[in-house]
Amino acid sequence: MAIFRKLFVFILCLILSGCMMSECSFAEKVSVEDMLYAMPAREIIAVECNTGQVLFEKNSCEKTEISHLAKLMLVLLAAEKLKSGELSLTDTVTVSANANSMPAPQIWLDKNEKISAEELLKAITIGNANDAAVALAEHIFGSTDNAVTQMNRKAKLLDMKLTEYADVCGLDSRTVADAADTAKLASELVKYDILTDYFKTWIDRVRSGKAELVNLNRLVRTYKGISGMKACSSSAAGECSVVTASRGDMEVAVVVLGCTDRSMCDDIAQKLLDMSFDMYSLYTPEISEDMLDDIPVEGGEKNSVPVTFGELFPVAVPSGSSGSIDISFEKEDILTAPVEMGQICGKLICRNGTETIYTAQLVTNNAVKQKSFKFCLEKLLLYLIKI
Structure with a gap:
């Protein structure tokens, strides 16, 4: 039975990577549960952002390392500061030795270099830059320790039960979350229009053109209605994606964690978005x-x-x-x-x-x-x- 199940999963994976559900008669006979099971990712969830309703999920509440997805919480806190006026995109940030020491991915910031908050925000949202994340966190909160405290405070306010931040970059193995919590975070981030252009950017440059930023989320180039958000990978977390898109009144956030292949991770995210928009719509009762x-x-x-x-x-x-x-x-x-x-x-x-x-x-x-x-x-x- 185990051999047959593995064969079945293999066939479903081929279907996922090679054809849309509506174009494949075999796929139409496969239950949604079996299709989700066949998707080669540790955790999967699709959530309608306006309502918070879970549309699809697989193992979405298992605590795991999340790599650069931790930076999404730092971005949310920055967006709140921008909205309140406590932070300006034109703020000049002086790079510390701590920020300069961060490993790749980075934009190669020099110690004592001056750079705008907007360029740092671009480097984080588009390029996952660790040095930019530390520099922005220190500028807003005074230190990365203070930033981590605020990140964890916000996680509690958003009822992100399994999320714990130990650093602002996601490099620390103690920085963990699950797909369900990450979807809550994504649903909050889509409320800030000021971030959309950054999240949707495919390629940009900062530091007077010396550092190129390339978005790992390839769906920003191909998916209709996409509004963000972030893709990353590490040996511990695997290939991960958080993707948000809107169609009509619906806004959907998809989280894929622990995939083994970048292309398959993107395909899973796209299929879940398609399934969400095809299979669900928003309803509000008419009041006479x-x-x-x-x-x-x-x-x-x-x-x-x-x-x-x-x-x-x-x-x-x-x-x-x-x-x-x-x-x-x-x-x-x-x-x-x-x-x-x-x-x-x-x-x-x-x-x-x-x-x-x-x-x-x-x-x-x-x-x-x-x-x-x-x-x-x-x-x-x-x-x-x-x-």
């Missing part, structure tokens, strides 16, 4: 006007209260299923004062077959006090005055 009609209030200072669902966020559903989604709605006929603002007064439930795919609570949009003797007396006096 009567759902938002005011609800009468008994015994209150006001006769009715407005209601709202608040902001309705989309969910990813199988493509073509939106027409068959069953929507049920319940709403209180009348409320008794006192009524609190935000009080639950109804519920919307969307089902696809027997599966509940969406729930939203209807809540009051104002408070209504209970009638008091003083209120009733004032109303009576106003009525008498009008007469």
